[in-house]
Amino acid sequence: MRKLLILKILICLAGHTLLQAQATRIDFVEYTLDNGLHVILHKDNSTPVVAVTMMYHVGSKNENPERTGFAHFFEHLMFEGTKHIERGEFDRYVEGAGGTLNAYTSFDLTYYFELLPSNQLELGLWLESERLLHAKVDSVGIATQKDVVIEEMKQTRDNQPYGRLLAETLSRAYTKHPYRWDVLGKEEHIRYAEDHEFSEFHSMFYVPENAVLTIAGDIEIEETRKLVAKYFADIPRGRHEIYRPEPVEPVRTAEVRDTVYDNIQLPLVLQAYHIPAQGSDDYYAVDMLAALLSRGESSRLHRSLVDEQQIAMMVQAMPLGLEHPGLAIIYAMPNIGTDPETLEAAINKELEKVRNELISEFEMQKVINQTENSFVNSNRTIASRANNLATYHTIFKDANRINTELSKYMEVTRDDIQRVANRYFREDNRVVLYFLPEPEN
Amino acid sequence: MKKIIPLIFLFTLILTVSANAQIDRSRPPEPGPPPVIHIGEYETFTTDNGIRVIVVENRTVPVVSFQITLDIDRILEKDAKGYVSMAGELMRTGTSNRTKQQIDEETDFLGATINTHSRGMFGSSLTRHAESLLDLMSDILLNPTFPQQELERSLRQSKSALSTVRTDASSMVNNVSSVLVYGSDHPYGEITTEETLENITIEKCREYYETYFKPNVAYMVVVGDMDVETAEELIDRFFSGWEPGEVPSHKYETPQPPDGRRVAFANRSGAVQSVISVTYPIQLTPGHPDAISTSVMNSILGGGVFSGRLMQNLREDKGYTYGARSSISTDPLAARFNARTEVRNSVTDSAVTEILYEMERLRNEPVDDETMDLIKNFMTGSFARSLESPQTVANFALNIERYDLPDDYYTTYLERLNNVSVSDVQKMARRYLLPDNAYIVVGGNRNEVAETLEKFSISGDVEFFDPFGNRLVDTGQAVPEGLEATDVIDKYIDAVGGRRNLEKIEDITIEMEASMQGMSIQTVTHQKAPNKYYSSMSMSGNILQEQIFDGEKGVIKMPQGEMNLDDEMIKQMKLQFTMNIELYYEEMGFELELDGIEAINGVSAYKINITGPGNIKRTDHFDVETGFRVQTTVTEQSPMGEITQITTYSDYRTVNGLKFPFRMMQQAGPQSIDMEVTNIKINQGLSDELFSPE
Numbered sequence A: 001m002r003k004l005l006i007l008k009i010l011i012c013l014a015g016h017t018l019l020q021a022q023a024t025r026i027d028f029v030e031y032t033l034d035n036g037l038h039v040i041l042h043k044d045n046s047t048p049v050v051a052v053t054m055m056y057h058v059g060s061k062n063e064n065p066e067r068t069g070f071a072h073f074f075e076h077l078m079f080e081g082t083k084h085i086e087r088g089e090f091d092r093y094v095e096g097a098g099g100t101l102n103a104y105t106s107f108d109l110t111y112y113f114e115l116l117p118s119n120q121l122e123l124g125l126w127l128e129s130e131r132l133l134h135a136k137v138d139s140v141g142i143a144t145q146k147d148v149v150i151e152e153m154k155q156t157r158d159n160q161p162y163g164r165l166l167a168e169t170l171s172r173a174y175t176k177h178p179y180r181w182d183v184l185g186k187e188e189h190i191r192y193a194e195d196h197e198f199s200e201f202h203s204m205f206y207v208p209e210n211a212v213l214t215i216a217g218d219i220e221i222e223e224t225r226k227l228v229a230k231y232f233a234d235i236p237r238g239r240h241e242i243y244r245p246e247p248v249e250p251v252r253t254a255e256v257r258d259t260v261y262d263n264i265q266l267p268l269v270l271q272a273y274h275i276p277a278q279g280s281d282d283y284y285a286v287d288m289l290a291a292l293l294s295r296g297e298s299s300r301l302h303r304s305l306v307d308e309q310q311i312a313m314m315v316q317a318m319p320l321g322l323e324h325p326g327l328a329i330i331y332a333m334p335n336i337g338t339d340p341e342t343l344e345a346a347i348n349k350e351l352e353k354v355r356n357e358l359i360s361e362f363e364m365q366k367v368i369n370q371t372e373n374s375f376v377n378s379n380r381t382i383a384s385r386a387n388n389l390a391t392y393h394t395i396f397k398d399a400n401r402i403n404t405e406l407s408k409y410m411e412v413t414r415d416d417i418q419r420v421a422n423r424y425f426r427e428d429n430r431v432v433l434y435f436l437p438e439p440e441n
Numbered sequence B: 001m002k003k004i005i006p007l008i009f010l011f012t013l014i015l016t017v018s019a020n021a022q023i024d025r026s027r028p029p030e031p032g033p034p035p036v037i038h039i040g041e042y043e044t045f046t047t048d049n050g051i052r053v054i055v056v057e058n059r060t061v062p063v064v065s066f067q068i069t070l071d072i073d074r075i076l077e078k079d080a081k082g083y084v085s086m087a088g089e090l091m092r093t094g095t096s097n098r099t100k101q102q103i104d105e106e107t108d109f110l111g112a113t114i115n116t117h118s119r120g121m122f123g124s125s126l127t128r129h130a131e132s133l134l135d136l137m138s139d140i141l142l143n144p145t146f147p148q149q150e151l152e153r154s155l156r157q158s159k160s161a162l163s164t165v166r167t168d169a170s171s172m173v174n175n176v177s178s179v180l181v182y183g184s185d186h187p188y189g190e191i192t193t194e195e196t197l198e199n200i201t202i203e204k205c206r207e208y209y210e211t212y213f214k215p216n217v218a219y220m221v222v223v224g225d226m227d228v229e230t231a232e233e234l235i236d237r238f239f240s241g242w243e244p245g246e247v248p249s250h251k252y253e254t255p256q257p258p259d260g261r262r263v264a265f266a267n268r269s270g271a272v273q274s275v276i277s278v279t280y281p282i283q284l285t286p287g288h289p290d291a292i293s294t295s296v297m298n299s300i301l302g303g304g305v306f307s308g309r310l311m312q313n314l315r316e317d318k319g320y321t322y323g324a325r326s327s328i329s330t331d332p333l334a335a336r337f338n339a340r341t342e343v344r345n346s347v348t349d350s351a352v353t354e355i356l357y358e359m360e361r362l363r364n365e366p367v368d369d370e371t372m373d374l375i376k377n378f379m380t381g382s383f384a385r386s387l388e389s390p391q392t393v394a395n396f397a398l399n400i401e402r403y404d405l406p407d408d409y410y411t412t413y414l415e416r417l418n419n420v421s422v423s424d425v426q427k428m429a430r431r432y433l434l435p436d437n438a439y440i441v442v443g444g445n446r447n448e449v450a451e452t453l454e455k456f457s458i459s460g461d462v463e464f465f466d467p468f469g470n471r472l473v474d475t476g477q478a479v480p481e482g483l484e485a486t487d488v489i490d491k492y493i494d495a496v497g498g499r500r501n502l503e504k505i506e507d508i509t510i511e512m513e514a515s516m517q518g519m520s521i522q523t524v525t526h527q528k529a530p531n532k533y534y535s536s537m538s539m540s541g542n543i544l545q546e547q548i549f550d551g552e553k554g555v556i557k558m559p560q561g562e563m564n565l566d567d568e569m570i571k572q573m574k575l576q577f578t579m580n581i582e583l584y585y586e587e588m589g590f591e592l593e594l595d596g597i598e599a600i601n602g603v604s605a606y607k608i609n610i611t612g613p614g615n616i617k618r619t620d621h622f623d624v625e626t627g628f629r630v631q632t633t634v635t636e637q638s639p640m641g642e643i644t645q646i647t648t649y650s651d652y653r654t655v656n657g658l659k660f661p662f663r664m665m666q667q668a669g670p671q672s673i674d675m676e677v678t679n680i681k682i683n684q685g686l687s688d689e690l691f692s693p694e
Helices: A002-014 A071-075 A089-096 A118-134 A140-156 A163-171 A187-191 A195-205 A223-231 A281-294 A302-307 A340-356 A361-377 A384-394 A403-409 A414-424 B081-093 B100-109 B125-141 B150-168 B169-182 B194-198 B202-212 B227-238 B293-302 B309-317 B343-363 B370-385 B391-404 B413-419 B422-432 B445-457 B487-495 B499-503 B567-578
Strands: A029-032 A038-043 A047-057 A098-105 A110-117 A211-217 A256-262 A269-272 A311-318 A329-334 A430-437 B003-005 B007-010 B036-038 B041-046 B052-057 B063-070 B113-117 B120-126 B218-224 B260-265 B273-282 B324-328 B335-344 B439-444 B462-465 B506-518 B519-530 B532-539 B542-551 B553-557 B561-564 B591-600 B605-614 B618-625 B629-638 B641-655 B658-668 B669-680
Touching: A029 A302, A038 A223, A038 A384, A047 A118, A047 A384, A047 B125, A071 A098, A071 A110, A071 A140, A071 A187, A089 A098, A089 A118, A110 A118, A110 B370, A118 A211, A118 A223, A118 B120, A140 A187, A140 A195, A163 A256, A163 A269, A163 A329, A163 A430, A211 A223, A211 A384, A211 B658, A223 B036, A269 A340, A281 A302, A281 A311, A281 A329, A281 A340, A281 A403, A281 A414, A281 B553, A281 B658, A302 A329, A302 A340, A311 A340, A311 B169, A329 A340, A340 A430, A340 B194, A361 A403, A361 B063, A361 B100, A361 B120, A384 A403, A403 B218, A403 B309, B036 B370, B041 B227, B041 B391, B052 B227, B052 B391, B063 B125, B063 B391, B081 B100, B081 B113, B081 B125, B081 B150, B081 B202, B100 B113, B100 B125, B100 B669, B113 B125, B120 B125, B150 B169, B150 B194, B150 B202, B150 B641, B169 B260, B169 B273, B169 B439, B169 B462, B218 B391, B218 B561, B260 B445, B273 B343, B293 B309, B293 B324, B293 B343, B293 B370, B293 B422, B309 B343, B343 B422, B343 B439, B343 B445, B370 B391, B370 B413, B370 B422, B439 B445, B445 B462, B487 B553, B487 B591, B487 B605, B487 B618, B567 B618, B591 B618, B605 B629
Parallel strands: A038 A211, A256 A430, B052 B218, B260 B439, B260 B462
Antiparallel strands: A029 A038, A047 A110, A047 A211, A098 A110, A269 A329, A269 A430, A311 A329, B007 B036, B041 B052, B063 B120, B063 B218, B113 B120, B273 B335, B273 B439, B324 B335, B506 B519, B506 B669, B519 B532, B532 B542, B542 B553, B553 B561, B591 B605, B605 B618, B618 B629, B629 B641, B641 B658, B658 B669
């Protein structure tokens, strides 16, 4: 049970970091239709399967502060049906064709995909073009999904032990930037939103110039181009300027420290350090520093806190790599009998060590090996390649990062690790939160 | 010996092809011509010491994996159930050359993964680290040391995990179903309990390893960026020292479905939902001629798609549940049908009726063509998608070798799937759907649900089981004529020493050792008549919590601060901490209700509902035979909904002529604490200062 909880935390923090690249080159074709829809085609005929995917450049950071949770709400609404697809039929078309489907929302983007037998490519294009052109933003669908999404907030966040971890961290780490609320958003914002507000959100963000259509798998490029044109070329551009927040957040000059009481059994200590945006030069070193601290049972924090001192049940360090400057989060749960202060002191001691001493050649090589291994494994399936191509295009306007990212990591030196430890993992650049069990009554 | 088996065939979807020029958005487009599917190739060879190797070369990514699978019979573990999987888990925690720390360090350095289990192991890394990976794997496989302290650590975790079974209806249903379907003298019918964990020793684990981990019963599956020559050379280099040996084989009776329908029930106090399983054993080995048509039949009933009939009926039509599914496995030893759902209490019997109805309907009515097409398309698509992973090809090859399937078993799979007819489906339904010979296993609220299920049982009886699948003694027992709640309490008072002796207790000190989530906590409680109370909980000398009450005021001290008690709490504590409150129920205005006899952990017990002043509500169970209290249940409202706390008492021992339970197990939601009394002292003349909140 406890194990499950930890896993949950990992998942909600893991978010959508871009730890993807590959040793072998991934070829693709890309172009933009007149209406602004970007198209990426990746051909791999080894299995007769095709991934048809749409990524919209809209996430929780594009929301009105008074209407948080809208981007995620749309992810649900987009399965409700369209002008030509009855409620509940979306799933049946895909499964009846032998396929499968799903979607997710993050701080920066929203992603939909169908995985189909390759002779059903056109079905996938029809479904996604319907979603863009004819999505049903009507009162029945909105009312149904309001209930479902509010239930989801309760189940996965508000009533879940440690479920509010990320939301409580963000609201203290950011003061101006829309990263200050989480992807699920506020319950009352969804509850009291009126139908026309949803229509407005759709007409601003669900437009071809704000999307990338990525098709990967068993396709022929020329034929696919024609089909894409058939279903998408006549979809009109949007009529509104798309709202994109500036990456503004005042520089931190002092530590923020707070205590949150929650319905939990064991305390949790969390530190969040401001780090640069994903894809910036220092980001790669920060990511590898996090691996040094907590990837694998021989990592520094795990060995010291869990195995040797036995003061922690678990410890984890991970960067929340985002389009705008994000956070590196370290969190740990003490064994019974260890107070949070002791645990935090032990974490600080390990951080101090990285700041003051150059890491060994051996450890550097270990982190390089781990990074390379996880890279290579992250592009194994056509579904993951489609997702990665779409994300690199959406965030960096450079889908070819799928081929160049790994070399960025390989350029990181031991000095870089020490340098970013000193630059970002500082007391005045962090939020520290103690999550403590609510006192009885 | 090497053989190359190319696997190619046509992807035959049941669909027509047509071209359309003008875009019509109102209808879904027609699919293109069915693509050709290439399953991929594998090669096999056998090493000198008998390892049968399967190599699936796939150069997509520079990664290679090695999977060792032992082809051995299941074994009966009897009173030490759990030791076989423990042996597998412990292999990775130390070898004669490496400590666990060294194994961790080396695995991480390679960026690799290594897992061990009771029937083999798995390792994966980048191809260029393959030699180092195999070096580590062979050390783990050939030289494990089974450290005692790792066994102890692992047992603590297993016990914590197991303790949640008592409050989890789903685990209860799994346990009861396994015992009924396979029988408790079958390897699939054995259940791990706290008692069987106690019997696990390092010697048993080592003996299991030494008997069964032999190359002549092993398959080694190599998948990924490696050719067969390299694999052969590396396997020879790292595993030729693995000594062959004779491995015992075991045969078991084939489990049979019950002659008539039976209903089994496991009680989960306070449950608002029932977990329902309709299940029985079948004989369906891998590669059986019925396997594919049966799998089509099951998909129609309640397989993977949303459109399964159980889902349509119970969820879409009736709104009983979030999900309802069925499964039919193939298994070389014993297969099984299982239909499963979770529904609210009031519709439990209706849900069973609908499941049985859908099973009957499939036996009696031919399926319509549209349904057949949808299911076949879904299954074809799932098959095709699964082929993207080279591991799938490896699994196919392993199945062909292990179960002696025809070489073209998988290449002809889709063809045979396509050939399954409406009448085949009905034939399979008649052969494998046995609504009249099923076990209906339900976990849930006995008081509200059990009686409604009698109508499904051929005997008219519902059989009761404990959470671990042990049949309970007959609890249909009626309360003896004229017996009242106060008689039960009096019997308890007599059993633990008698009213006069209890009244002589001035003070009492109880020391306990508790374990929670594998961590150990010490507690001390002092109590002094009439209602003074002190308790402390500590771990490795650090006090986690102190509770102090002098009869009028009190405080709770924790590391994060003190909490003073409000009037409401003080009122509650005055009662709660009254020494031997059972003696004073009547004069304090408690109401008692004798609410029948129930089985608690295998014994029949009187159920007494107790309502007291200040909103006190609890249920106590007293052993019908001995009179001892065996369980207390308290339900409280909390921000997370209702929380039921169950405390069970056992191991009554005598101290100064009085009886006390020396073992207590407290359970609230997923949390459980196991407490053992280490010392009880009576009438030491405790001073009042001890109970002063200041």
